[in-house]
Amino acid sequence: MHGDHAPETAAPGPGRRLFALLLVNAVLAQVVTFVLRPAATYRAIELDVPSGWLGALTALFAVVPLVLAVPSGQATDRFSERRVMIAGGVLMTASAVVLLLAGSTTAGLAAGIIVLGTGHLLCVVGQQAAVANSAPDGRFDTAFGHYTFAASLGQAAGPGLIILAGGGRAVPDTGLLFAGSIGIGLVLTLSALFIRTPARPPGSREQEAGGMRTLVRLPGLPRALLVSCVVLAAVDITLVYLPALGTDRDLSAGFIGLLLTLRAVASMTSRFFLGKLVTLLDRRRLMVVTTVLSALSMAALALPLPPAALACLVVCLGLGLGVGQPLTMAWLASSTPPGLRGRAMSLRLTGNRLGQVVLPSAVGALAITTGAAGVLCATAAALGAAAALAGRRTAETAGTS
Template structure:
C-alpha cells in the first residue's frame, strides 16, 4: 500500500483512510467520555456530601493509575500491538462507566470507578499515540500528531457541552443519566478498536533481544523534550484552574471567563491543525521555542491587562503557543525512538506529564495562598519561559533510530 504524507492522510498510507478516521474518532470519543465523567464524578461526590478534600482525593485516584502503569502499558503495547491495548483500554473505560452507574452511590465506589477510568484512558491514549507514531512516515509526524491532538482537543471541548445536553441545566446535573449514556457511548470505542490494525508490534526476535527503556533515556535531548511537554501541559491545567479565580478578582462574570477559556481552547486547536505547515516553515525546534516563549509572555502579561479584549487577545496567543508543545514533543519522540520502543516512548512522556500535573498544580496552590491568582500565572509564565529556553538544546532534527 502506498504511503502518503498529506494532511490528515499522514497516517493513511499504512492504516488506510477509513482506519485513520476510526483512529481519530477513537481519540475524540476517549477524551469526550473522560471529560464528561471527571466533572460528573465530582458532581456525584457533592451529592454525597463529600468534603472538598475528598474531591481532591477523587481526582488523584484518576491520576494514580497512569502514574504507576504508564511504562508497563507502553511495554505491553510494543509487545502485543496497539489494537489489543486500545481494546483493553476501551473495555476498562466502559467498565468504569458501569461502575459509576452501579456503585457510584458510595465514596468507595466512586474512587474505584475513578481508578478504572484512569486506567482505561491510559490504555486508549498509549495505544493511539503508538499507532500514530508507527504509521506516520518519517517527515509527516508533525502533521499526524497535530491532527491527532486536534481530535483530542475536540473531544475535550465536547465534554462540558455533553454534560449540559445529558444532565440538564440544573446546578447539579442528573448524574445517573450521564453515567448511563456514557456506558453506551464508550462501548463504541471497543468496536472502533477492533476495526483498527496493529502495526507497531516488533518481530519476536526484536522483542527478545531489542533495546530496552534505557535506550530511550540515552536519546540526545530527551530530558528537554520531556521537560517542555510536562511544563506546557501543567500550564494548561493551571490556566484552566486559575483563570476563573483571576476573573473573580477582576469582577468578570462567569460567562466572560467561559468565553475567554473557549478562545484559548480554539487557539490551541488551530495551532495543532496547522502544525505540519508551521513546522515546515519554521523548523521543529524553532517553532517549539518560539511558541513556548510566546505563551509565557502572554500569560505573564495577562494579570496586568485591563480591558477584557486585551486579556482575550493574550489568551489567544497563549492558547496558540500551548497547543504546539504536546504534538511536537510526541513527534520528536516518535522519530527518535527505535521501532519496537515507540509505545514505551509515548508512555514515558505520559509518565512525565502526569508527574508534572500532580507536582506543579500543587505548588501553584501554595503560591495562590500568598500571591493570588495573578501570582500563580506569573510563576507559570516563568516556568514556561524556562522550559522554552531549555528546548533550544533539543537537536535540530530528531536522531534517527538504529535499524532493526
C-alpha cells in the first residue's frame, strides 16, 4: 500500500438504507459460509477422510473462484453490484442443498464446497464494489472497517449455530447445519433483491476502458496483495484446523465453536475501530503490527495449553487477522477510479483465492506427519514472512511517504 492514508473527514457515509442492506447481506453471506465450511469438515471427519485431505477440501473453496474472480469483477462493473449479489446468494443456497443431499460422499462434499466458494465470491465482489462506490472520499477506512465488522459478525454467528446443533459432542449434527443453511441462504438472496446502488458518476465508462492494465500499475500492489492473501489463508486454516486440533486433543465441538466465535468477535473489534487505528498509526505500520501479532498467536496455539490460554490466544489472533482485509480494500478503493472498482476488488480476491488454494494445500501435507499443530506452526511462519515483507516495504517507502 503505497503512501499513508487520506485523512478521515466528517463527510456522511452512504445512504442509511443502502448501507444497512449491504451490512445485512454481508452478515448473512458469512453466516452461511462459516456454518457450511466447519460442518463440511466435521462431515469429512465422519466419513474418515484422512487429515491430509482436509487441506485439499479447504482449497476447493477457492479453486473455481480463482478462475472466476476477475470476470466477476468485470460483470460487477458492467451489470451492477445488485445482480452479482443475487447470483451469489442463489449459488450459496444451492451449495447447502448439495451438501445436504450429496454430502455423504467425498465427491458430494467437494461439489458443495466448490459451489459455496463460487457463490461467496460473487457476494463479496458485489458487496465490496458497492461499499467502494457508495463511501465518500476520505472515509474508505471507516466504511470498509464497518463492512468487514459486519462480515466478522456473520463469522461469529456461524460457529454459534454449531454449538446449538450439538456442541457438546465431538461431532455436531451436520445434516441439521446443512438444512439450516438453506433457509439462511434464501434470506441472503432476498436481501440482495432490495439493494439499489447509486448511479455511476460521469466518465466511469471511459475509466473502464483502461481495465486491468490500469490496476496492475498501482505502486506496491503485488506486496499488498501478497500480505492480504496470506492473512486470509490463515483465517481459512483456523476454520478447518481448529476443529481438527480439537479432535486431536479431545476438545468438544462446543469449545471449538466458542474459539471460532471469539476469533471472529476479536476481528470485529479491530475492524470497528479501524478508522481510528489508521489515524493513530498509518496503513503500513498497522499492517506490520497486526500481522506480527497474528503470527505469534498462531504459533502459540500449537502448544499444549489449557483451554483458557487457548481462548486468550485466539482473541489475539482475531485482533491481528481482522485488519488485513479492510486495509487493502480501503487502499484499493482510494487508489482506483469508480468505473474500475469492481475489477479492483476482484483482483484482490484473485490474489486471496490463490493464497487459499496454495497455502492450505501446502500446509495440509504437513498434517499427515505433524497433525493440526504442525499446520498452525507452518501458517505462523507464513504470517511472519508476510509481516517481514510488509516491514521491508515500509522501510523502502519511508523516505517518500
